[in-house]
Amino acid sequence: MKIKQRKLWDLSRDGLTQGFIGDWLDCRMQAHLKFREGLGLRGLTPALSFGLMVHGILERVFHGGFVAQHILHYSEEVIEEIRKESPNLSPAEEEDLEVAAGMAEIVTSAYFHFYDFSKRNWIGLEKEFKIPISFHDGLEVPIRGKIDGIYALNDKLWLFETKTKGRIHDPVYLDLLTFELQVMLYGWAVWKLYGKRPVGVSYNLIQRPQLRRGKRETIPQFLQRVKEDVTDRLGFYFIQREVVWTDEDWAHFQGDFTQTLLEIRGWADRAIRSTRNSRTCVQAWGTCSYLPICSREDCGGFTRRSVPFPELGGVENGDH
């Protein structure tokens, strides 16, 4: 008897996240390779290691009620998690991970020293959501994600969002924050969950250190230099921006969101092809990791994941 293989991603079972929608809008082929085929780059880059470290530490500090004294312990936990998800790291990747962990400890310690978030009136932290939406034919699709934070101020709801980037001072990047898909989708989720439209979002932007390790510099020497730079320039490494959403912003979002969902439904039903969009292969923030596959069918550097959204829990991935 032929055993029927379980699809990695199914629209009604697994649903959609902001990451999925963003990838799909960029390039259908990218969404196909990532979510239908489950392909992802093997190994780690220094920027990815740093991002994973910071994200993992912040998540734990938020969960733990903003007690920043445990950052070193959290850092060890995150390293172990990364090693489990990316086994067989090369010696160079292990060294990059060690450097990334050290930098993440420095940056997150300074971040919680610079800001005191404990006084805010938190309604939710690291809030995972799964909100069903229905298509005209009755098909239900969960919209899913995890919100960094939601807090109340003067009886109004605000979204709290932390971002770690290599260029937080770029005016183009700051302009993009005003109508970012991820955050407006999270605002929509807050509206559905709490029955109240959030006023806007408070962005907390963290600059990724851009210092390079010298050829003769040891890791402790380099980390000491990073620490001095972060301590000397706290206002450069951390900035806050508030974006208030207007009625027009919401009208735009609702229209775009509805249209996008209809198109993704057509793609999920195979009525829309997984077209390649060569204009998005190389962007300001880097080259699409799937270029070796699209250009010469080279899958050598890739591995397959077993769930469509590893950042959300197993049950949340439709493991039932």
Ligand code: SF4
């Ligand atoms: S390399 Fe280009 S065409 Fe291929 S998935 Fe990436 S963005 Fe799409």
